[in-house]
Amino acid sequence: MGLGLPSLFLLPLLLGVLFWIAEAAHPxxxxxxxxxxxxxxxxxxxxxxxxxxxxGLSAMKKLLEEQVTNAVILEAQDYLGGRVKTYRQGSxxxxxxxxxxxxxxxNPLYQLANSLGMLTQPLADSAYDWRVKTSTGTQASEAGYNVAEQVFFECEKGSVIQNYYNTAIGQCYKDKFGSFYNNGKTLAGEKSAWLHYLNMFVLRDVGLNDWMKESGRDFDQFTSFGGEDKLNQWSQGYDALTNNLKSSIPQDKIKLSTPVCKIFWESDPNGKALVVTSTKEAYLTDYVLVTAxxxxxxxxxxxxxxxxxxASYQNNLNRLELGLADKIHLGWSSPWWKALNPKPLDMQVIFKVFDLPTEESWLYGVMEVMGVHQQLNLLQAFVNGDYAQKMENLSDDDVKRHILKFLRRVTGQTVPEPTFFRRSQWGKNVWVRGSYSSYITVSGDQAGLKSRNPLSVPITNSYGNKVIHWAGEHTNGTRYGTVDGALGSGTRAAVRIINDM
Known part of the structure; x- marks a missing residue:
């Protein structure tokens, strides 16, 4: 039975109520x-x-080392590690x-992984089945890839990026790409395709949503350890780091699935803070360390x-943005891309034409399909920014169908149905709302936030007590967007608390 006029009139109101209910359903x-x-x-x-x-784990570890034992970690999710999350299924x-x-x-994590015998060395370039293809399956110019790589590293030079302090780092990439590409032995018909590829390359590696948003000044404050292209891994999964930190923390000092919902920091007559969780527990404390x-x-x-x-702290919070980067993982019983003497696949993809159906347009964010953790039968693709947001709004079945169609088109090969499929959805996670890297926006820089230091300064209440402390990658002024940066920020905050006691 069709909708009558009264029903049609009420439909927008009903949808609005349903939307409000969905929005209100925060834990x-x-x-x-x-x-x-x-x-x-x-x-x-x-x-x-x-x-x-x-x-949070590194902070607790430091507190315990200094005999501060009356402390607790309240974690909203059902696992430790935050944006370090390893998934296993069989092998x-x-x-x-x-x-x-x-x-x-x-990198201190290199030293730790190496000392634990859990460091994987990167494979040589020759170990990969390396391909450069267009989205329609034709061969693309390797010279275009070389230009994109050169431009990427050119805009990491301090002498170069200093010229872009008052604008976005994306402007550097655009400017340098134009000069590098025109001077190289590259195909004129692929220029816009390789510029799009470079854009996606930057979003993935730097962790941005839009390369015209991050302040050049913020970008230049990142401290490189050198050899950033040396992609070492934890051989048994990145959660080996989580487990290492957790091993020194008594179990009764960690509460999982315990979201913090309220922090009253001016109400207590003794100048303490009162923390309330969704599980309806309350904690009265001298110090709250917020690592969200x-x-x-x-x-x-x-x-x-x-x-x-x-207000000043609120303003500074809103002068940053958290990037969104998702992954899609696919696995097969054998490597379909080469039957004899197979190697891990590493395939670069450019779009000379943007002809995908609207629902598949998120695939424009895929610029590389590559092997995973040196496992021959697995592939992964990154999707960033707005493209990742579009992907997250699709069902698993749709995402899998789209990526398989894409692989078949790009490779021109028969790609069987995968035996394993997984994709991340960091944007939909209410406790994260993004992935690995924050950045000061151009507008944030222009509004006065020239570094991340103000975000790590404790909040003092009217009683003169430094009750709220901060940690997390976004509070690390030189290694933001990295796990070692998050680790260091936790230790730093713990030391501040200890010194204030």
Whole structure:
């Protein structure tokens, strides 16, 4: 039976109500009432750590080393590690989040993994089945790839990027690409395709949503350890780091599936903070260390903090953006791309034509399909920014169907149905709302945020107590967007708390 006129009139109202209900269904919306409703049942703690990611775990480890034992980690999700999330299925191992140890031996994680006998050395370029293809399956110019790679590293030079402090790093890539491409032995018909490829290359490697958004000044503050292209890995999965940190923390100091919903930081007459969780537990504490992602903080800080954070801090929070990078993983019983003497596939893809159906347009964000963790039968593709958002809004079946159609078109080969499929959806995760790298926007820089230092400064209440401390990759001014940066920020925050006690 069709809809009558009254039903049609009410349909927008009904959809609006349903939308409101969906938006209201945040796990923390069950928590109501003020300080006085919760103080009576509060458990006393010296330190409450909000978040059991790498920064939260490293902070707890440091506190315990300094004999600060009356502390607890409250983690919203049902696992530790945050954006370090390893998934296993039988012999298959994939990383939903962090995957590589960047920077070689100068990275402290390299040293730790090596000392534990868990460091995987990268394969030589010759070990890969390396291809450069167009989206329609024809051979693309390798010279175009060389230009994109040269431009990428050119805009990492301090002497170059300093000229872009007052604009976006994307402008550097655009400018240098034009001069490099025109001077090289490259195909004129592929120029726009390789510029798009470079754009996607940057979004993936730097962790941006839009290369015209990150401030050149912010980009230049990142400290490279050198050898950033040396892609070492944890041989048994990145969660080996999580497990290593967790091993020194007593189990009773970690509470999983315990989202923090309210932090009252001005209400206690003794100048302490009261932390309330969705499980209706309350903790009265001298120090709250907040390690949540900046994506979550931007979305929920007005509901989380009572009273609201100082206006200056709120403004600085909104002068950053958290990038979105998702992965798609596919596995087969054997490598279909080559029957004899197969190698891990590493295929670069450019789009000379943008002719995909609208629902498949997220594939324009795929610029490389490559092997996973040196497992011969697995492939992965990154999808970034707006393209990742489009992908997240599709069903698993649609994403799998689209990527298989794409692979068949690009390779011209028979690609069987995979025996393994997985994709991440970091944007839909209410506790993260993004992936591995935050960045100060051009508008944020112009509004006065010239570095990330203000984001790591503790908040002092009217009683003169530094009750709120900060950690997480976005608070690390020189190694943001990295796991070692998150690790260091947690240790730094713990030292500040210890020194203030």
């Amino acid at each position: 923390c919306d069950v928590i109501t009432g003020g300080y006085s409703n919760w103080i009576g049942s509060a458990i006393n703690k010296d330190v409450v750590i909000v978040g059991g990611g790498i920064s 298959i191992l994939v990383e939903d989040g962090a995957e590589w140890i960047h920077g070689g031996s100068r 992602s900046i994506g979550h903080l931007q979305e929920r800080h007005l509901q989380l903090f009572d009273p609201p954070l100082p």
